Amino acid sequence: MARKLKTYQTSLGFFDLAIAAPSMKAALEAWGADSNLFHQGAAKESDDPDVIAAAMKKPGVILRRPVGSDGSFNEHAELPTDLGGGRRSTKAERKSKGPVAKKRSARPVDKAAERKAALAYEREERRRADERRREEAARRKERERRQQAVDKAQAALDKGEQEHATRAAAIQAEVESLAKRSQTEDARWNKEKERLEAALRRARG
Template structure:
């Protein structure tokens, strides 16, 4: 004997998705959900005959029903101004279907001002530190050049003084040899 069908509903944006299925698991599979929407509280079993009639006619098939007219949906988007109203064709709705609650007015998006200022300050600090480091690198290179030049001059001077010392020592030995006899 086949299992009795139940009707389940979940919200999909501006629509409710109904499905007639034998279990919550079967309903989740029909919706293609990869998480348990019932445990999260975003899906439920529906018992109102006016809401279940269409789904029970087509078991296993997802039936989407608009949650309001175009004006209500545009208002929920939080746009600045609704577009000019066009002639609308009313959708047939079951008489016993409850009207959706009016959506709350959306809060404005949070300001990025502090984040932008902090990012700009960080970027300025990084540039300043890079300039300071480059200046110190140039100073270090200049000091290293001066050290190399000093070392070269020092070696040349020591070589000249060693030569003068060796010449003076030779002259002294010769004079000492003549004196000693």
């Protein structure tokens, strides 16, 4: 059964945000909040009829408007044009409206519209879930591609090290063989030299 939706508001960065969602938790997840903005007083359930109507037209979709403004919420909003003193005066004007700004809608509850909005929210949730799955699949594919490249490079390095070790061992064997031949030659020459010097001394004798 589709869950009844409520409209929630907060302000993040340069924008006021609104969304029609079944719970505060769902709203926080959609906004990507790292903490409970409701407990912190930075988010609330909206009682503005215009905001509720706009959110219910696009359940589950994050709507925006320039922060501090009284404009309508839209899926795409321009950056605030006045980030200075004008923003303070706008807030003051909003506060001055008092009960008028907080007055709840007197329109009768449209059960059919509520069901339609709840179903639309579920469709939007499925769309977002599908998008997250596609993004995760793309990230997984990229990780696998990188791992394959790493494995290939590591295999090439390992093969190079093995070839180097084999060649170095062969060269070392040649060096040891040459050293042994050199020692043998030195020993032979020392004996021969002694014999030849003895013959030279006898000849001079």
